[in-house]
Amino acid sequence: MIQVPEINLGGILPALVLSLAGIFVMLMCLFMRKGAVPAAAIVSLAGILVAGAANSHLRFLNEQAFSGLISLDAYTWFFNLLILIAAGMTVLTSVKYLTDDELDLSEYFVLLLFSSAGMMFMVSANHLLTIFIGLETLSISIYVLAGILPANLKSKEAALKYLLLGAFSSAIFLYGAALLYGSAGSLGLPELSKYFQSGKIGQMAYIGMGMLLVGFAFKVAAVPFHMWTPDVYEGAPSPLTGFMSVGVKAAAFAAFVRVFFESLISIQVNWVDILWVLAVLTMILGNLAAIVQDNIKRMLAYSSIAHAGYILIGMIAGQEAGTSGILYYLLAYTFTNLGAFGVVALVGRKGEANVYLDDYRGLARTNPLLALAMSIFLFSLAGIPPTAGFVGKFTIFSAAIKQGYIWLVVIGVLTSAASVFYYFRVVMKMYMESPEAEPAKLQFGPAMLLALTIAASVVLYIGIFPTNYLNLAAQSVKPLF
Amino acid sequence: MENASFPLLSLITFIPLIGAILLLILNRESKTLLRWVALIFMLADFVVSIAALGWFDASSPNMQLVENRVWIADWGISYKLGIDGISLFLVLLTTLLGPIVVLASWEDIQTRVKEFLISLLILQVGMIGVFVSLDLFLFYVFWEVMLIPMYLLIGVWGNPARRLYAAIKFVLYTIVGSLLMLVAILALYFMAGQSTGTYTFDLLKLYDFAVPLKAQFWMFLAFFLAFAIKVPMFPFHTWLPDAHTEAPTVGSVVLAAVLLKMGTYGFIRFAIPLFPNAAADATWWICVLSVIGVIYGAWVAMVQVDVKRLVAFSSVSHLGFVMLGMFAFTSQGVEGSILQMINHGLSTGALFLIVGMIYERRHTRLIAEFGGLSKVMPLFAVFFMIFTLSSIGLPGLNGFVGEFLILLGTFKVYPVYAVLAASGVIFAAVYMLWMFQRVMFGKVTNPKNLGLPDLSAREVLVLVPILVFVVWIGVYPNTFLQPMAAPVKKFLSHVETKKTAVLNMEKAKKQTNVGQAEVAITSLPVENRR
């Protein structure tokens, strides 16, 4: 008789709840004729809330489950929460998008829930296998989601490109994992850590580490592994683009940080230089390329690349300050970017016809609140106080300066000064330019209104009173050190 | 330092914000109501700030009305406000200009009044906040906060032709400087924290921290960049003429009167006391740049055909004086420079208002379009004359006192610069009077100017308070100089003592451990430095 492995369903309850909710929505909508989208959204939201409740106890745990495959700790808790927030907000911003376009796509929510569950596994992983499974669960769902718009060539193209490059990067990641396995004999993060501390590190392990790094760099869209980002972000449905830019990035960074700080910390000198170069390239290219875009989704795509660069600074700085900076940054970024993409979805209207910067001209005249919200998000992205984005950048930069990376931070602030140009250009379009035709007065719909209100107020609130959230982030990275 | 019994400074800072929030929920169609609300809040702010004078001890060199609350405890960030004789009048200047700009915009701004007033009020918050904050983080937040409303003021209500260009130029210039300053702030924070053990952004505590020389240089450079752009010092001034010219009248007024002062104030409050050695080392080239600014600004102003642009370039020139006085490090020089900040705020602000008034009537600002206005608008001519003379520095008016003190203070230490700068006064007289002559005197050549109405009661109301102060300072400057004396003295002695302290420290370090000097200088962890 094989000994029954240790099973801790309570630990993975949030992901479990999401999966079950996904299955339920899927079946429910199969047997519904009409009104499937709102119903699916409501059930999804309920599932997300329940998952949030199920998540709360993780905060006080610090243990491993499933024979060391999964870590249940505050770090997991934080990212689970972040993912749930992202998923919930995305559900809210998607409802109107789908009903407006008369898309009867209740699968959208199903896949959203599944991918969130995948992300949760990824962030809680304590083993490369779990990371891989979570990664693929989320990726495959997102591949489909990206191409879910029927009769939309760009959407299909986005899905295709995402899939090809996503699978490619997964393969690289896996090969790296295989080489590490060959070196260390195991893929559990603690075992890897032990191996790297042993001092007898083979050439192969370094190559494996490098490939792992490349795989992660792909997922977080760091230059030069960012090629897929603009196309995919442009083609995918707008609310989903928001989710991708936030959720996928958060999950990827969560795993990235966990692997590199839990297992590879003893060879930090070997990867920190690589990250330094990546970060600089990412910040520079992301921001510069964003300047020349005329499609707002593309612009935000490059901006999200640039933000990956800033987050990488947090990784380079390392320590508790740097990593907790990453957490706070991602929290701020989640609300900000989801809000921004919510606005993009709303302004884009049917079939995403209006996704060009010029479509934002005079928006403030007809939709003052929408313009105000968008401005808040853009200011936060640009890192201007008193928004959350500022505190995020501040934490990360300060961590880097503390470690002596002055030049890195100087590059960071200079590029973010450049970023002001393109963020403010949108503000300019909204407030200062007059359109040829008066833009339509847009109907928010309750869900979108709720989402944007939450996003905007949170961006301001945690920007002005960041203390609690900084503490939260600081406590959440404790398990890593 | 104990908390003040009543959060007076917070009140002054945030009254406009309350107004802005109130405006947010008011109906956008009832423009008059909106204006009244804004005016009332601005006035209330002014009244409260006057009231603050009652608590203010003019003889004390210390920070007063201090409020100190923990904001982000883990990082030693506090919500710390306070004023001394240096910032007192800048705050007053700001609150004084508040109601004036609202009044001045009464008829000028007709589109999107609500947003305009909200921007104005938030701008007010940011400006006051910069002057009263005693925490570097808080200061930085306010510094950036005022960027956005100013950007909107220029970009939305500016002159249609080039306002977008001017707005983005303003933002980019400002933000590049301020972000680098942020880096320096952070570096200072960690350096101080690592050597003293307490991590804090508290300005007064950081004052006492002796920054090693090499680090001082870089940090001062970063601060210098941020402030010099704001001042604006030559050669960082290129955004200013564009911003001034394209901004609406009110925008120009605020920009000239208050925003530029934030740069000079930044030097006196932050850059110099924090990094005295670097500041002392930088004196010669800053003085050179200031003198260049004085003369260059004057020359360029001379050839301008646009009145507003002319006034804008005169600002470059005037602020050169302010910088020069400050870097003389004599009590007259510094006092004069602080006083000159106020003077410039009053007279240049008033000049922009004047320009705005004729612009409202004629929709042009080209000097050539005018001529002989004094006959058509006598009252206007009187005001214009007085402010022009004030700007030139005619004895008996405010400008004279400031410039005189500056030149006096500078002459003691740098006679050459003083002489060169003095030529700027002469040039100023030339271009201002020449302009005045072309606009106001002679025959009315342009028939369009014939029927121009004279100043309305509202416009007089706008100009009179400024006039009062212009004359007051000119005739009895002691009211203003007296509260400055103690803090300026403290400022100078602080700079001196800290300078020697740092030098001694460096010397000691060199003696004890020559090899490690490099490490100690920056006191940052070296193993990861890049």
Add this chain to the structure above:
Amino acid sequence: MESALPVILVLVKVLLVIVAILTFVAYLTLLERKVLGWLQVRLGPNRVGPWGLLQPLADGAKLLLKEEITVSGANRIIYLAAPLIVVTCALVPFAVIPFAKGLGLESIFGQAAAKFDLNTGVVADLNVGILFIFAISSLGVYGVVLGGWASNSKYSLLGAIRAGAQMISYELGLSLSVLGVLLLAGTLSLVGIVEAQDSVWKWYVFRQPLGFILFLIAGSAEIARTPFDLMECENELVAGYQTEYSSMKFGLFYLGEYAHLLFLSALMTTLYFGGWQGPILPPIFWFLAKTFFFVFVFVWIRGTYPRLRYDRVMTFGWKVLLPVGLLNVMATAFVYTFWRQYMS
């Protein structure tokens, strides 16, 4: 010599098996025609040799001498490779079918037979026998599809695609139905499975009746026997993917098909009817007897049932076979657990 010896021995064994299979296949064609003849109340082949016993040879010779045509526009290499793939994939799985308990050899060339592990009644006793079978037979689909595609003919292509779709659909049912047996036997090795059925009442046909039926249905669909021979149904698709094949290339397809039939029967014997297990008579006899019984059953079915409609076939595969197969597995598992827990 020492190291080459096992290879030679294996080669001998393999050749024996292959020759046997080829012979059986040849006579299988005759058998089928005969049986079909009787079923349809006619004689079947009876001219070449006594009772037409030489008919297969004549057929072979005829095919060998036929003019070879490579249709224009065909992709030559794939066109040629397809029948090869089919034949190879039909022959290779026999490697894991145990046809006897042991060869009964005491020694080979003076060496202990056990030393080479050659004394078994199976070419290769793989511990993943069943998986190996499914792996190879999946490859067989390539032969069919590629052959159809390479032919540059509409009928071929359609037939091939139909064949491919049908084969993969039923492969699911096939694997699923086998699972019950594996679960009870606790091994993937066919040798082990046969050894587990050491008495008649332990034959898995009695413990897995539903599984057996599913296997029978899925199996006949997998090898495309009537009533599932949609891929080559003459009245719709001429000869399906084989349309453009002639001469011995066609012969190879044909060979592959009958080898498949034989293999399926052998597999059925092994999985459900105790393989070579049987009283008194030598194991090889029992094995062959049972196998040929199933061959007969398949022929019988062919003679009895009409062809199904394609959509029905596919729908059945997915909507009935798959769920029922899953149900069967789970039920088996449940009952097995229950039985082990409380009955023993």
Add this chain to the structure above:
Amino acid sequence: MLNSYLPVLVILLVSAFIGLAIIVLSTVLARRTPTRIKLMPYECGMDPIGSARRRFSVRFFIMGMLFIVFDIELIFMFPWAALYDKLMFFGFVEMLVFVLVLMVGLVYVWKKGALEWE
């Protein structure tokens, strides 16, 4: 262990050889008189119309996709079944969950009409 695969390799080679030999033999023995018409693809005696390699129904692709997914799921069941003796109730529950999820997928595909052939 590899030794047990040696026979597999041998039988593979032998079968392939036999197939190849037969083809070569028939090529050698048969006489050839190709004509254009003889080499034409069969289309009920008419000249072929258009290319044979055309688009065909997407259903076949769907079949292919479904097969890949379900077949891989089955892979998990093989080791499970082989080791069921040792897993027993635990294994049953695990597989039950697995199969239920699988069934949900099947139901979804079914309801969406991917299994219909009209």
Add this chain to the structure above:
Amino acid sequence: MITLQHYLFLAAALFTLGAVGVMFRRNLIVILMSLELMLNAVNLTFIAFSRYLGSIEGQIFVLFIMVVAAAEVAVGLAIAVAVYRQRGTVDINQVNLMKW
């Protein structure tokens, strides 16, 4: 004797081959096949190491990789079909509504 190095070398070669295929081939289906090749090279590596180290972990990983590969290919195929039906081509260079 076939050693671990042989397997690793073969796997590395296959992986490179697949990677080159992904990068330079234009036909979508071929690219998908190349991806599979890469994943299978990884599988081979895992198996080889698993055997070498005598640890089962690598084999478990392989099972998961196979499943994921299948899912990826299924989705990839679906998307390829969708693209083909709309664009009439599976040439990746012609799927370029958006610049890379």
